[in-house]
Amino acid sequence: MGGMTLPSSDLVTHGRVLVVDDDAALAEMLSIVLRQEGFDSRTVARGDLALEAVRDYQPDVVLLDVMLPGRDGIDVCRQIRAESGVPIVMLTAKGDTVDVVVGLESGADDYVVKPFKPKELVARIRARVRRRERETVESAPEQLTIGDLTIDVAGHAVQRDGAPIALTPLEFDLLLCLARKPWQVFTREMLLETVWGYRHAADTRLVNVHVQRLRSKVEHDPEHPEIVLTVRGVGYKAGQG
């Protein structure tokens, strides 16, 4: 079973979505819905073919099922993340905390629990694509510091003492959001809105896991964070100095 590209409509597409799911009916249905919403899509039914498809298709968003033949979704996620910052949304049949956290820790930006409402999924895909578009447009030269880190906003790069630190676009956005207003404490809900672009009712676990992932990359000692501080009972803020 190879990849299958739907005949892209003559409409200008809002973005390209790679669907990695072994359930043929669901994959086809996803394609139909995505096309209706103006996305171009391609489906891959096996985990071991996903990485190749990402290189070949250059999608704006990847929808990734957790349980896949050929290669586990978690592994696929790590593989893609190793060479690309493309937004990944996990599709999982288990809403259990452990599964969600494992998925997010392997590098996914977001997750949707089956059965999801198509509109919810589309909203999340849009949020991811929009962010990517805005990132490419937004290019005013801006230099920020947080802790001993230097953020080059236009260049999308974070450096410590001249050494670059590799962050995914989402982690970069999270750090940027905190660094821009170092005096402000952000609740998890505020971060969900600013960084993920969700207005309401998304899972705050998203924030927790991403903060942890970010800390493991930028903190000297993730157990005693100095750059992303927890404000007990409220949320997070940027560390001073």
Place this chain on the structure above:
Amino acid sequence: MAPPTGAVRRAGSGPRRALTFWRRSTQLRVLVSTLVLSALVVSAVSWFLLRQTRDGLLDHRVDAVVAEAGSETRDAEALLAGASPGDVDVDKQVRDLADPIIARGLTRGFDVVLTGPVDPAPGATEVPSSPQVSLSTAGLDVARSVPAALIETMTQPGAAPSWTYTRVVDADGARPGVAVASSVRLPADGRTYVLYLLFGLDEEQETLGLVQRALLTASVLLLVLVAGLTWLVTRQVVTPVRMARQVAERLAAGRLQERLRVRGEDDLARLATSFNQMASNLQRQIRQLEELSRVQRRFVSDVSHELRTPLTTVRMASDVLHDARADFDPGAARAAELLQHELDRFETLLTDLLEISRFDAGAAVLETSEINLGDVVRRVVAGTAVLAEQRGVRVEIVDATAPAPADPAGPADLAPGGAAAEVSPDDGPSGRACLAEADERRIERVVRNLVSNAIDHADPTREGPGVVITLGADDAASAITVRDFGVGLEAGESAMVFNRFWRADPARARTSGGTGLGLSIALEDAHLHGGWLQAWGRPGRGAQFRLTLPRRTGGTLRRSPLPLEPRDAASPGSPGSPESPASAGSGAAR
């Protein structure tokens, strides 16, 4: 009940531990009682034996000494009879009489005392006041060795020879002895003298001491033997019983593979065999049940998961149809709508089933953070505003944590249509915010469940608010109550509302399409937090649900800041008992 202080407990522990050991150890009890009984019997036997031996020894000795004394006296009398009748020298005659006896006594081990005269001189009637000692064995303490009673007896005229026990006191000390007395008439003055022969009982005492020591040694050895035997015998009986007890305890603790070791074919071995059979049967049954329940839970979980992928597809297909229903003919359009609605219901049911199966499998995990129940309640009220409006029910929030009349507008009313933001978002001047360390997602689900349930059952025709939510807090706990003024609950129903798929009236219409699992899940969620979820209800007077959460994770609840029974219901009939009999015992330790 105040716990005893450490000092008191320590002081009382020694004797109490001994007492406990006494109560618990069959072996000790059997051993001690056997020992006590044996000691009693052995003592009695020893005492009897000693007495018999002593009596026998003494009788024998007394017979011998009396005979010896008799022969000595006869010899003396014969000697006196042989003396010349003209001899009137009393002193010489006395010496002649006594000296050979004293000399014999020294060699044969008896002491001699000669006293007298004891009768009045011829012609005189006056008896000498005290008979003076004429002669005695050298070194003998006469006054203490010869008993006064014997002297008294012998001073009677014509007294027969007699004997008595005494203590012979001489230079070597005192020793038990026998005193034998007989009268002798001295030819020189024709008056009566008394001859006392004092025989020591040294040999007899030695023999008696020997017997005593032998008896004592034998008794001690016998007691040790009895103790050893008892200990051995009870050990043989008690040890298997103890092992059986230990194994039974381990079985009870869930270590079902534990078995007794079977040795031999005696009664105890057969007991062990039966015990093991019982354990095996139990183990098999429990394993079967466990396996069954595991398989079932697994099955429910699998089914739920397997249903999810096709359900997602169906869901999307239905959405596509639903969005396009304007192009359909009326029948098909309505079908698309129904499909959409029922899919919603199906989804909710599936989610609830999955959640319940997660609880059953013990896989539910808490993600706690500091949350404000007031915020949760306001969010839920805002979220259920549409439902409340449809039902025509007004929802009111009363913050019992706020100082009573601080807000002149009174508790914020939420008109149908849900202007939820009327309550100040922070708790403002309230003494204590309704805070708890809890899993916000779960608590919000519990509250949403209670509120939508209350809206469902509220009476829309009633004046005033149809649903009242009260917030309360103290140092140890935070609580909310959700009250509706609907049909209420029958007696006994307040416990059943938490049962899965339970409905008060099977014939009653389902309005909001609840799954029937909502309250069960809410109860599980409350228990997961170490909290309580309880229900109160009276027919025709509505129902009230109370959720109580400990302020800190792992805290234990003793009381709730809010009464379970609403104030308006408590006034008539049952005065003020906060935990009415109708309250569900769903709270405490589970």
